Amino acid sequence: MQPISKDHSRIRGAHLVLLVVLAAVVLLYPLLTAKFPVYQRLGALVLLYAIGASAWNIVGGYAGQVSIGHAVFFGVGAYSAVLAYHHLGLPPIAGVPLGVLVSVLIAAIIGVPTVRLAGHYFSMATIAVAELTRVMTTTSDFLGGAQGLTGPTVPRSVLDLSFTSSLPYYYIFLAVLAGVLWLTWRMETSRMGFYLRAIKDNERAARSLGVMAGRYKLYAFMLSAALTSLAGGLYLTMFGFIDPDSGLGILISVKMLIMAALGGAGLLFGPLIGAAILVPLEEISNSVLGGRGAGLTFVVYGAIIMIIARFLPAGLLGLLTRLFKKSAAPGDRDAA
Amino acid sequence: MTAPLLKVEHLEVRYGDLIGVADVSLEVPPGKIVALLGSNGAGKTTTLNAIIGVVPTSSGRIVFRSEDIAGMPAYAVVRKGVALSPEGWRLFVQQSVENNLMLGATPLADKSRIGGLLERVYTLFPRLAERRKQQAGTMSGGERQMLAVGRALMSDPQLLLLDEPSLGLAPAVVETMYETFVKLHDTGLTILLAEQSVDLALEVADYAYVLQVGRGALEGPAKELAGNAEVQRVYLGIG
Numbered sequence: 001m002q003p004i005s006k007d008h009s010r011i012r013g014a015h016l017v018l019l020v021v022l023a024a025v026v027l028l029y030p031l032l033t034a035k036f037p038v039y040q041r042l043g044a045l046v047l048l049y050a051i052g053a054s055a056w057n058i059v060g061g062y063a064g065q066v067s068i069g070h071a072v073f074f075g076v077g078a079y080s081a082v083l084a085y086h087h088l089g090l091p092p093i094a095g096v097p098l099g100v101l102v103s104v105l106i107a108a109i110i111g112v113p114t115v116r117l118a119g120h121y122f123s124m125a126t127i128a129v130a131e132l133t134r135v136m137t138t139t140s141d142f143l144g145g146a147q148g149l150t151g152p153t154v155p156r157s158v159l160d161l162s163f164t165s166s167l168p169y170y171y172i173f174l175a176v177l178a179g180v181l182w183l184t185w186r187m188e189t190s191r192m193g194f195y196l197r198a199i200k201d202n203e204r205a206a207r208s209l210g211v212m213a214g215r216y217k218l219y220a221f222m223l224s225a226a227l228t229s230l231a232g233g234l235y236l237t238m239f240g241f242i243d244p245d246s247g248l249g250i251l252i253s254v255k256m257l258i259m260a261a262l263g264g265a266g267l268l269f270g271p272l273i274g275a276a277i278l279v280p281l282e283e284i285s286n287s288v289l290g291g292r293g294a295g296l297t298f299v300v301y302g303a304i305i306m307i308i309a310r311f312l313p314a315g316l317l318g319l320l321t322r323l324f325k326k327s328a329a330p331g332d333r334d335a336a
Numbered sequence: 337m338t339a340p341l342l343k344v345e346h347l348e349v350r351y352g353d354l355i356g357v358a359d360v361s362l363e364v365p366p367g368k369i370v371a372l373l374g375s376n377g378a379g380k381t382t383t384l385n386a387i388i389g390v391v392p393t394s395s396g397r398i399v400f401r402s403e404d405i406a407g408m409p410a411y412a413v414v415r416k417g418v419a420l421s422p423e424g425w426r427l428f429v430q431q432s433v434e435n436n437l438m439l440g441a442t443p444l445a446d447k448s449r450i451g452g453l454l455e456r457v458y459t460l461f462p463r464l465a466e467r468r469k470q471q472a473g474t475m476s477g478g479e480r481q482m483l484a485v486g487r488a489l490m491s492d493p494q495l496l497l498l499d500e501p502s503l504g505l506a507p508a509v510v511e512t513m514y515e516t517f518v519k520l521h522d523t524g525l526t527i528l529l530a531e532q533s534v535d536l537a538l539e540v541a542d543y544a545y546v547l548q549v550g551r552g553a554l555e556g557p558a559k560e561l562a563g564n565a566e567v568q569r570v571y572l573g574i575g
């Protein structure tokens with residue numbers, strides 16, 4: 001008993017140090033890079049994608065329901081924001097609550113019939129809904145059709161959240177990400193997190209013990225949808241433009257999935273780590289290859305998916321935790 | 337004669353075109369151990385899964401405490417006082433022994449009872465108490481079987497369904513396991529025991545049913561079936 005509890009406290013201590021260092025870097029990053037607006041922008045982008053990937057993680061990681069259609073929630077969030085401006089002349093951010101509401105509704109409509117089925121039915125249903133929404137948006141004048149819609153080009157007030165510097169975006173996104181991670185952590189440590197782990201581990205066993213598996217998976221899906229929609233709304237405030245591809249394209253869904261899986265699906269900080277690796281990688285490849293590299297992104301993502309599936313089922317963070325535990329607790333095996 | 341705690345009437349379960357159980361009827365009187373015998377594929381597991389509600393029934397009635405529970409989802413059935421220790425244990429292997437037990441307490445409306453029920457399981461299986469922080473996936477077969485039974489007991493059921501509790505275990509472990517079942521029976525718990533090993537089950541059971549390819553083939557008091565050559569015939573599928 002003794003060595004096990006000691007190892008636990010050592011691991012916890014190391015976690016704490018790591019967290020403090022990480023928090024300091026994250027908080028000071030825009031000030032450290034004040035002279036390099038490109039890096040500031042990169043930091044803001046990492047955080048934005050981390051919000052989306054962390055939101056995906058709730059249903060894809062914790063509940064083990066792999067959605068490949070989260071672009072629909074992202075798009076609904078972005079479009080609600082731009083519509084609030086375009087049709088009503090409101091600041092884009094005013095459309096976000098509506099986007100969240102609509103996303104939760106869509107999640108319920110997809111989720112109720114599919115969460116009871118095996119995982120791949122859920123994945124296919126989510127793809128179908130996202131693609132259908134994208135195609136329908138292309139033909140809708142109200143939604144700007146294939147050309148898309150533009151947010152306020154000149155900020156009318158601070159409420160438009162339209163800044164030339166990336167610094168304010170960085171801190172806005174950071175605050176939202178902190179909120180998303182806090183919510184995820186609350187969920188993880190609650191009864192719902194306890195049941196979701198059991199469902200992911202062995203759904204049939206969980207159900208036979210009386211766990212309402214369908215209900216908890218649905219809750220996770222709805223929460224995930226709401227937060228993803230938030231990421232979409234924030235995306236619009238920064239980029240000021242949305243069209244069917246940038247808001248509802250399948251690449252958006254795939255990116256969220258890959259970032260979470262690379263960093264560690266079902267782990268609190270997994271998606272943030274995944275985003276911190278993949279966003280810079282993408283920006284670099286875009287600037288090096290320019291327009292010629294458009295198709296290459298898919299190839300790279302495909303390769304990453306294969307590598308994760310084959311070598312990193314628990315993601316980088318899962319791998320690190322395992323390595324650390326092994327070196328910290330060599331006696332664990334003998335105790336077992 | 338008292339009313340049975342559980343009564344299954346002409347149960348049929350289909351998996352698409354496949355028939356898992358064609359026609360099974362049985363009665364479990366309160367406070368008794370009833371054995372459900374049959375070879376592999378006879379429909380024992382399917383019958384238990386249908387009772388607990390993880391497999392939908394296509395026809396027939398399942399009456400528990402004079403209420404038809406056929407077609408009810410598992411979460412509703414376990415809340416009425418039925419618990420299953422499944423074949424192959426189906427543990428949450430990534431989680432600790434204690435977390436596995438806590439999950440067994442899911443149907444309890446009054447969570448303050450968890451402490452007392454945990455104590456009961458640990459008294460019944462001291463080995464589990466020693467390993468409460470250990471990951472379930474790292475335990476031996478016998479310990480996993482104990483955990484599966486302990487987990488089922490955490491909902492304080494009136495009817496305990498045991499699916500192949502001797503499967504893959506060493507004889508000495510099986511013996512301790514069966515002694516525990518007798519102990520539980522002595523406290524008034526009603527048990528429906530699915531088992532391939534006929535002698536073992538008939539030793540502890542009051543009454544037994546023998547299934548053959550999804551149908552009830554034979555039934556009788558355990559003592560009478562124990563010496564009955566017919567059981568072996570049905571079992572081996574001869575005649």
